Amino acid sequence: MSYAYLFKYIxxxxxxxGKSCLLLQFTDKRFQPVHDLTIGVEFGARMITxxxxxxxxxxxxxxxxxxxxxxxxxxxxxxxxxxxxxxITRRETFNHLTTWxxxxxxxxxxxxxxxxxxxxxxxxxxxxxxxxxxxxxxREHGLVFMETSARTAANVEEAFxxxxxxxxxxxxxxxxxxxxxxxxxKIGTVSTPTNPSIGSNLPGGxxxxxxx
Amino acid sequence: xxxxxxxxxxxxxxxxxxxxxxxxxxxxxxxxxxxxxNQNDQHIDNTNIPYYMEQMLQILIQEETQNxxxxxxxxxxxxxxxxxxxxxxxxxxxxxxxxKPIGCRRWVLxxxxxxxxxxxxxxxxxxxxxKPIIKLMTVCKGALASPYEMDEILFLxxxxxxxxKNPDVIKLFIPSHQHSxxxxxxxxxTKPPKHNTLFESNKLEPNIRRVSLMINDETEESSCNEKSAxxxxxxxxxxxxxxxxxRFNLLDAVMSxxxxxxxxxxVRACEGILILVSLKxxxxxxxxxxxxxxxxxxxxGEKLFLCAESIPDDMELSDIEECNxxxxxxxxxxxxxxxxxxxxxxFLCWLDYADCLVKENYLIADLLGMLFREQxxxxxxxxxxxxxxxxxxxxLTAKVIKQIKSEELLEEVATWLVGTEINGxxxxxxxxxxxxxxxxxxxxxxxxxxxxxxxxxxxxILHSMIFLYVNSRGYYDSREIESWSDEEEMREKRHGSxxxxxxxxTMAPNNILKVINNFLLLxxxxxMAESAGTCYEEYMxxxxxxxxxxxxxxxxxxxxxxxxxxxKRPKSPVASGECNDSGISEEMDMKFYEGPxxxxxxxxxxxxxxxxxxxxxxxxxxxxKLALLPNPFLHEILLSTEIPVAQDAATLFTVIQALSKKLLxxxxxxxxxxxxxxxxxxxxxxxxxxMKDEKDQTAHDESEQLFEALIVxxxxxxxxxxxAFIKYHHATE
Ligand SMILES: Nc1nc2c(ncn2[C@@H]2O[C@H](COP(=O)(O)OP(=O)(O)O)[C@@H](O)[C@H]2O)c(=O)[nH]1
Ligand SMILES: [Mg+2]
Numbered sequence: 001m002s003y004a005y006l007f008k009y010i011x012x013x014x015x016x017x018g019k020s021c022l023l024l025q026f027t028d029k030r031f032q033p034v035h036d037l038t039i040g041v042e043f044g045a046r047m048i049t050x051x052x053x054x055x056x057x058x059x060x061x062x063x064x065x066x067x068x069x070x071x072x073x074x075x076x077x078x079x080x081x082x083x084x085x086x087x088i089t090r091r092e093t094f095n096h097l098t099t100w101x102x103x104x105x106x107x108x109x110x111x112x113x114x115x116x117x118x119x120x121x122x123x124x125x126x127x128x129x130x131x132x133x134x135x136x137x138x139r140e141h142g143l144v145f146m147e148t149s150a151r152t153a154a155n156v157e158e159a160f161x162x163x164x165x166x167x168x169x170x171x172x173x174x175x176x177x178x179x180x181x182x183x184x185x186k187i188g189t190v191s192t193p194t195n196p197s198i199g200s201n202l203p204g205g206x207x208x209x210x211x212x
Numbered sequence: 213x214x215x216x217x218x219x220x221x222x223x224x225x226x227x228x229x230x231x232x233x234x235x236x237x238x239x240x241x242x243x244x245x246x247x248x249x250n251q252n253d254q255h256i257d258n259t260n261i262p263y264y265m266e267q268m269l270q271i272l273i274q275e276e277t278q279n280x281x282x283x284x285x286x287x288x289x290x291x292x293x294x295x296x297x298x299x300x301x302x303x304x305x306x307x308x309x310x311x312k313p314i315g316c317r318r319w320v321l322x323x324x325x326x327x328x329x330x331x332x333x334x335x336x337x338x339x340x341x342x343k344p345i346i347k348l349m350t351v352c353k354g355a356l357a358s359p360y361e362m363d364e365i366l367f368l369x370x371x372x373x374x375x376x377k378n379p380d381v382i383k384l385f386i387p388s389h390q391h392s393x394x395x396x397x398x399x400x401x402t403k404p405p406k407h408n409t410l411f412e413s414n415k416l417e418p419n420i421r422r423v424s425l426m427i428n429d430e431t432e433e434s435s436c437n438e439k440s441a442x443x444x445x446x447x448x449x450x451x452x453x454x455x456x457x458x459r460f461n462l463l464d465a466v467m468s469x470x471x472x473x474x475x476x477x478x479v480r481a482c483e484g485i486l487i488l489v490s491l492k493x494x495x496x497x498x499x500x501x502x503x504x505x506x507x508x509x510x511x512x513g514e515k516l517f518l519c520a521e522s523i524p525d526d527m528e529l530s531d532i533e534e535c536n537x538x539x540x541x542x543x544x545x546x547x548x549x550x551x552x553x554x555x556x557x558x559f560l561c562w563l564d565y566a567d568c569l570v571k572e573n574y575l576i577a578d579l580l581g582m583l584f585r586e587q588x589x590x591x592x593x594x595x596x597x598x599x600x601x602x603x604x605x606x607x608l609t610a611k612v613i614k615q616i617k618s619e620e621l622l623e624e625v626a627t628w629l630v631g632t633e634i635n636g637x638x639x640x641x642x643x644x645x646x647x648x649x650x651x652x653x654x655x656x657x658x659x660x661x662x663x664x665x666x667x668x669x670x671x672x673i674l675h676s677m678i679f680l681y682v683n684s685r686g687y688y689d690s691r692e693i694e695s696w697s698d699e700e701e702m703r704e705k706r707h708g709s710x711x712x713x714x715x716x717x718t719m720a721p722n723n724i725l726k727v728i729n730n731f732l733l734l735x736x737x738x739x740m741a742e743s744a745g746t747c748y749e750e751y752m753x754x755x756x757x758x759x760x761x762x763x764x765x766x767x768x769x770x771x772x773x774x775x776x777x778x779x780k781r782p783k784s785p786v787a788s789g790e791c792n793d794s795g796i797s798e799e800m801d802m803k804f805y806e807g808p809x810x811x812x813x814x815x816x817x818x819x820x821x822x823x824x825x826x827x828x829x830x831x832x833x834x835x836x837k838l839a840l841l842p843n844p845f846l847h848e849i850l851l852s853t854e855i856p857v858a859q860d861a862a863t864l865f866t867v868i869q870a871l872s873k874k875l876l877x878x879x880x881x882x883x884x885x886x887x888x889x890x891x892x893x894x895x896x897x898x899x900x901x902x903m904k905d906e907k908d909q910t911a912h913d914e915s916e917q918l919f920e921a922l923i924v925x926x927x928x929x930x931x932x933x934x935x936a937f938i939k940y941h942h943a944t945e
Contacts, residue, residue, distance in 0.1 A: 064373075065483050067373070071487065071540070110761075
């Protein structure tokens with residue numbers, strides 16, 4: 001199927017916060033409450049529409065070794081967006097956000113869009129992290145924030161799609177260099193400019209200078 | 213089948229058995245089956261064993277969860293105790309190794325993997341756990357064809373992951389360190405989990421021997437945190453008494469899977485390796501570890517070499533440029549096929565992986581870095597660059613440079629390109645650049661290589677390519693001291709005083725408005741296409757963003773803040789020692805040489821009206837990047853329009869002045885030149901730009917290039933003005 005853009009995402013956060021479940025919910029619309037589902041799922045893909053344009057999201061899941069920075073670091077390369085997930089029923093997963101964020105900022109391309117997700121909102125009775133705290137953290141670090149439930153599917157679509165929207169806006173603003181696939185964005189098979197070396201190389205040429 | 217029905221019946225009939233009873237019961241069923249095993253030759257999938265095993269695992273998880281949730285007092289871990297005391301893992305692993313019943317190995321691998329990952333504390337340091345694990349590892353050999361390859365690597369990765377989280381147990385996986393403490397008879401021992409009140413009871417004491425290999429571990433058990441935090445490692449005996457043949461077996465086992473044909477398995481193996489080499493507790497001086505790391509480096513180095521060799525040199529160059537991969541995220545649904553795709557992507561994936569590896573461990577950084585330089589750069593790329601296939605070699609080299617993110621590998625590239633001598637001017641890089649001067653076949657690709665080097669800047673490379681030549685400030689006519697503008701004198705005066713808040717006088721001259729106007733008013737009004745181009749403000753936004761980025765990329769470089777001439781004249785009181793590195797040389801009459809790169813670029817600009825448009829774009833793209841670098845000498849030679857220029861020397865401004873003069877004398881000769889300027893601007897600045905159709909180009913119309921050059925120059929001037937202004941602004945902030 002043809003698409004206008006392809007965005008690469010990654011999902012990061014402590015083990016057990018529900019990353020794999022979120023991905024499964026988004027791509028397959030189902031919830032699977034098993035213990036180790038991580039193996040097998042490596043990435044999911046789904047087509048969405050923004051601004052009348054078909055956009056393919058390719059989402060990568062860390063296959064269970066997210067505790068190791070040496071591994072997650074290499075996954076940041078080439079991603080246009082990241083969902084940073086914590087579990088609202090486990091405070092420590094919230095406390096670790098700073099480390100995750102620092103690592104992500106340091107090892108990704110500087111334009112990577114990061115969305116903060118407080119997952120398991122269905123478990124209201126076991127909540128340890130208030131929604132306001134998530135909001136405050138997001139505000140402080142300039143992230144978009146949302147609480148989701150991979151179980152009930154609440155806000156799951158929105159989380160993925162809003163991230164895509166933000167990337168899309170950045171492309172429109174010319175902040176993202178779409179000619180450099182290493183940024184996690186690929187221009188689709190339809191309507192690829194046949195002569196990309198011209199114009200984009202002209203100084204400041206039409207918004208996407210390939211300078212960086 | 214019948215058996216299972218019976219059991220579930222039993223479950224119903226029996227009065228709610230405790231977790232432990234249930235656990236023991238399932239284990240008994242497995243053992244019972246085992247007794248009879250020689251009588252039947254069933255496949256495990258036709259037995260209930262997987263079911264019993266799963267029950268046991270679920271019970272263990274449940275027990276752990278209950279203990280976590282419940283109050284401290286009524287904790288019990290009978291099932292886990294049973295696992296440690298009665299050693300069911302021994303039996304399971306024996307079954308697995310002997311493949312009895314058939315197919316058993318897969319289930320046991322899966323089971324242990326899940327036991328290790330699903331439980332929060334699987335007691336890896338306990339002999340009853342790690343001993344069978346080590347035994348099971350012996351059947352995991354990637355080199356042998358095995359139907360269980362995937363389960364094997366997942367099991368190994370789980371073990372690696374667990375070690376990653378409990379680095380102290382690493383020595384249990386190195387044979388000679390397991391036994392090295394002769395005072396303890398027990399080979400296999402454990403350390404009670406921290407924070408688990410369960411194991412504070414005396415009950416388990418007989419089973420728990422201290423980790424015998426720890427130095428001074430008599431007193432506390434909680435010190436392991438500090439241990440892993442401290443850089444010097446305590447977990448190894450000072451003198452490593454490994455034998456020559458000793459190895460870090462776990463790493464060896466994981467490594468053996470990177471040759472697998474299944475890419476998922478390869479990625480898992482790569483992850484396992486990354487986990488193990490990044491352990492801070494590893495002692496590179498341990499012979500066993502050293503041997504395994506050395507082999508790892510050689511395996512990856514060899515892979516890089518073979519992959520690089522296999523890339524067909526008749527590939528489309530644009531396919532190389534556009535290819536982007538990372539080792540772990542390699543989409544399998546990418547249907548973009550082209551010649552050499554497989555070979556190229558394999559090479560780039562391994563390069564990306566090597567790039568990650570070298571950041572984790574200095575021993576590997578040294579070894580693999582050297583192999584990368586020798587095998588890939590010197591043995592593969594260099595012959596292509598110099599003899600065999602210039603354009604291909606250049607494009608691939610540029611790709612390699614762009615792919616590299618680690619300083620370690622970039623340093624190797626620097627050593628290759630510019631050597632280790634600080635002032636060696638006849639290095640490979642300069643040969644390449646000089647070679648492009650009169651060889652139009654490789655000109656564009658050489659410029660692309662230079663651009664890649666700028667994108668990923670390295671101080672040594674920049675020095676040999678540029679600063680070696682401009683740091684002497686030979687472009688500056690210091691004899692013209694009398695004719696310095698007032699502003700410049702001001703600069704000299706202020707320089708010494710502390711009152712100035714300006715970060716760099718060179719980059720923030722008082723005559724900035726003059727400078728900007730010099731650029732903006734270079735072309736006479738009648739030759740400008742103004743309306744069509746990008747506006748000055750847009751260039752400012754771009755320049756501002758890019759300048760921030762350059763400052764970030766180069767802040768570590770040891771660059772001076774001000775450009776000053778090597779002091780010889782007694783007249784000047786200023787001696788800013790940091791500025792020049794030659795110091796001695798001051799043969800005033802020696803002709804200034806701007807170095808191969810600036811010479812090439814200046815020549816390109818001079819000849820802009822005879823060059824194809826793409827080439828002009830490539831040249832100005834590089835020049836504008838150079839103009840953005842926060843280096844005072846480069847700033848002067850590219851952006852300071854008002855400095856006195858030494859005789860026979862050129863600055864960017866003198867070069868574009870000459871070009872402008874040439875255009876001014878030639879363009880008005882065409883009768884309809886005004887209309888043509890506007891038409892050309894409209895064509896080039898539309899998005900995407902329209903290239904002249906080959907057909908309507910009547911026998912290579914040279915005047916077209918003239919008009920194209922004019923448009924490029926006009927835009928270039930606006931950009932230079934914007935850059936000068938942004939740098940001024942930043943230096944005065
Ligand atoms: N109640 C609830 N449970 C969830 C939710 N998302 C995930 N889980 C559970 O949390 C556990 C970990 O989920 P998983 O996706 O494997 O986490 P990962 O390690 O971050 O990939 C599983 O047992 C899931 O069933 C959710 O939104 N609500
Ligand atoms: Mg997961």
